[in-house]
Amino acid sequence: MFAKIIKYVLKPLASLLLAAAITFSFLVAGVKLLGVELYTILSPSMEPNYHTGALIYVKEVDPAELQVRDVITFRLDGTTTATHRIIEVLHEDGLQFRTQGDANDIPDTNPVDAADIIGTPVVHIPYLGYAASYVQNPPGLYAAIAIFAAIVFIVLIVDILDGVYNPKPDKKAKADNSNRKETEA
Known part of the structure; x- marks a missing residue:
């Protein structure tokens, strides 16, 4: 049950949060490059x-x-x-x-x-503009950095939990099993 929650709820939510943070960063700071x-x-x-x-x-x-x-x-x-x-x-x-x-x-x-x-x-x-003005000066800048770091941390934790609760089959073991089946035939 927890594996499905991670796969279908937490992973997409964490990815969405990260995408939103990156988009906001570009909208506020990245456009200066243009x-x-x-x-x-x-x-x-x-x-x-x-x-x-x-x-x-x-x-x-x-x-x-x-x-x-x-x-x-x-x-x-x-x-x-x-x-x-x-x-x-x-x-x-x-x-x-x-x-x-x-x-x-x-x-x-x-x-x-x-x-x-x-x-x-x-x-x-x-x-x-309210948010952009807030994050351009301390303490808003510090808050924005902390929020971005927290989002990255959440994404990493969700990926780790996904690997624990939804392990991927080992490619080498899978290849060994297919070789055995071919030699047994």
Whole structure:
């Protein structure tokens, strides 16, 4: 009975947990290898298109190609970023963009310089930004490492138990038995 539980419940569940952990790791960290930056939407200014807590994947873009109605992620200062929609392209003091959040009644105060543009969002995943923000700094990072290690440990234990309760026939013994049958015939 325990052998069937291991084979049909614990093994698939452990594999699913490991696959989920690897997928989450790729979604949060691996995409940087593809040249995509991650940002979490922290305010409701872009609702209903981007909800608070959404994780957005931002791809670099040539500012000269941007147009009115495009959504951009840009630097407000050294550490703060925003994601808003372009409502006007300005050419007076170099290339600049007037932006506004979809949920805001008025445009942003200052235009955005082309040099401050990070890129445009290409994909967003609702609520994943909360988890991504949590695991990027201690203690969330430590918790994520511990959870991943625990999942790997569970997968190993399930594999060990599977080998104990569902032993595989020895290939050499099986080959010896088939040779005996051939010589007896």
